[in-house]
Amino acid sequence: MPRPDAATDDELVGRIARGDAAALDALFVRHRELAYRVAYRLLGHDADALDAVQDGFVNALTHLGRFRGQSSFKTWLLKIVSNAALDIGRVRQRRDTRHADTPSDECPWVADDDAPPDAGLERADLRVVLADALAKLPAAQRQTFVLHVDGELSYKDVAEALGISIGTVMSRLFYARQRLKSFLADYVCS
Amino acid sequence: MTPPDARQYADGPLDPATRRALAPDSPTRADWKRVSDGIAARVLPKHRSTNWGRRAVAGLAVAGCGLIAVLVWRGNGPAPRATLPDVVKIAPDVTDSLAEFAVLPIATDDELQIATLRGDWGTGLVVGEHPLSGELRLATADEVTVERSPAGTEPTSDHGDLPMVFGLKGKRTGE
Numbered sequence: 376m377p378r379p380d381a382a383t384d385d386e387l388v389g390r391i392a393r394g395d396a397a398a399l400d401a402l403f404v405r406h407r408e409l410a411y412r413v414a415y416r417l418l419g420h421d422a423d424a425l426d427a428v429q430d431g432f433v434n435a436l437t438h439l440g441r442f443r444g445q446s447s448f449k450t451w452l453l454k455i456v457s458n459a460a461l462d463i464g465r466v467r468q469r470r471d472t473r474h475a476d477t478p479s480d481e482c483p484w485v486a487d488d489d490a491p492p493d494a495g496l497e498r499a500d501l502r503v504v505l506a507d508a509l510a511k512l513p514a515a516q517r518q519t520f521v522l523h524v525d526g527e528l529s530y531k532d533v534a535e536a537l538g539i540s541i542g543t544v545m546s547r548l549f550y551a552r553q554r555l556k557s558f559l560a561d562y563v564c565s
Numbered sequence: 566m567t568p569p570d571a572r573q574y575a576d577g578p579l580d581p582a583t584r585r586a587l588a589p590d591s592p593t594r595a596d597w598k599r600v601s602d603g604i605a606a607r608v609l610p611k612h613r614s615t616n617w618g619r620r621a622v623a624g625l626a627v628a629g630c631g632l633i634a635v636l637v638w639r640g641n642g643p644a645p646r647a648t649l650p651d652v653v654k655i656a657p658d659v660t661d662s663l664a665e666f667a668v669l670p671i672a673t674d675d676e677l678q679i680a681t682l683r684g685d686w687g688t689g690l691v692v693g694e695h696p697l698s699g700e701l702r703l704a705t706a707d708e709v710t711v712e713r714s715p716a717g718t719e720p721t722s723d724h725g726d727l728p729m730v731f732g733l734k735g736k737r738t739g740e
Contacts, residue, residue: 394610403601408591415589425592425600432604501587505574515675524579539675546678555575 380404384448391436403432406449410456413526417460417517419506420467427463431456446535453526454536457518508558512551519544520551 380401382390390398407428414427435442435455442451509517515537522533523544534541573583592600 391608396605396609399605399608400601403604407597407600411592412588421589421592424589425596429600429603432600433607436604436608502589505587508575524574543675546676550678550680552575556572559572559575 388436388439388448392439399436402448406452409449409526410452413453413521414456414460416505416509416521416525417457418464419503419510423463423467424460427456427460430459430463434459446532450528450532450536453522453528457522457526457536461514461518504559508555511558512554516547516551516554519547520555523548 382398382401384402384405387398387402391402410428410431411424414424414431415421418424418427431452435448435452438455442448509521512520519533519537522528522536523530526533528536530541530544533544537544573579574587579587
């Protein structure tokens with residue numbers, strides 16, 4: 376039997392079904408960062424994103440009957456994590472982060488060669504700006520866009536994950552990009 | 566000035582440097598541990614007692630009861646059922662020569678992106694299941710009864726611009 380960190384996802388899933396805790400840990404470590412990134416981008420809140428990751432892993436592993444043979448485990452997992460994130464977002468209405476982390480009126484992107492760059496502040500502000508812009512997209516566009524850009528899924532994988540055609544994926548991505556650019560333009564500093 | 570990284574995000578896919586710049590801070594080890602424990606508690610089977618002596622006695626007791634039940638049932642139980650056929654027909658076959666083709670398909674809500682609506686579109690757009698999915702068939706003269714009409718109105722096979730009456734799907738007379 377291969378070591379858990381060398382086993383394929385399918386092998387780990389099989390071992391988890393037989394109660395192998397080490398296999399579960401290996402599968403979790405392998406996919407947790409990507410799952411968290413997707414959930415965070417959909418929710419804009421770290422604690423909510425962790426809840427979505429937990430719910431997503433549990434549901435992905437306890438509903439394997441609907442998964443087998445249809446896509447990779449990663450695609451299956453990200454689909455369920457993103458659905459869990461949207462559910463949590465609907466319930467909690469993105470209440471915390473967007474109110475607590477509203478960016479200041481000052482423009483953090485104005486180039487200032489004399490001042491030392493504060494990368495941490497800039498990064499945090501960028502995340503808030505992106506969270507605000509993403510929150511304005513319809514849920515279907517947001518989920519499609521985040522699965523492709525943050526989840527690193529191909530058009531085909533996104534189509535399989537969401538049960539839609541590749542043409543619909545491309546259409547949603549097109550409109551999502553247009554809207555995001557429009558929303559981000561509101562942050563132009565005068 | 567628009568934040569350049571944010572614009573790149575909208576354009577996607579991201580190069581590794583931009584992805585790192587925009588990525589959320591990773592949760593702490595304690596956070597990951599809490600999530601991992603939560604998953605394990607809900608996914609893995611519960612830890613079982615390792616008191617093998619008690620488990621062996623309980624197992625033997627269950628097996629004994631099972632054996633007794635089987636013996637009693639074979640002596641007094643009902644006669645075995647007749648073997649059922651592998652396939653049971655529950656409805657007659659209905660042949661639809663166009664079953665695999667969608668006639669006049671209507672877009673689903675997933676396939677529809679409405680940018681703008683101009684003019685009088687009423688109060689909605691119909692999406693989803695086609696109300697007349699499958700084969701569209703003209704009714705035959707036998708299926709149409711004219712109860713009251715202007716003099717001279719009769720069923721005709723000459724389409725022209727006349728209104729048409731569609732028959733029920735799968736109910737074709739004369740076949």
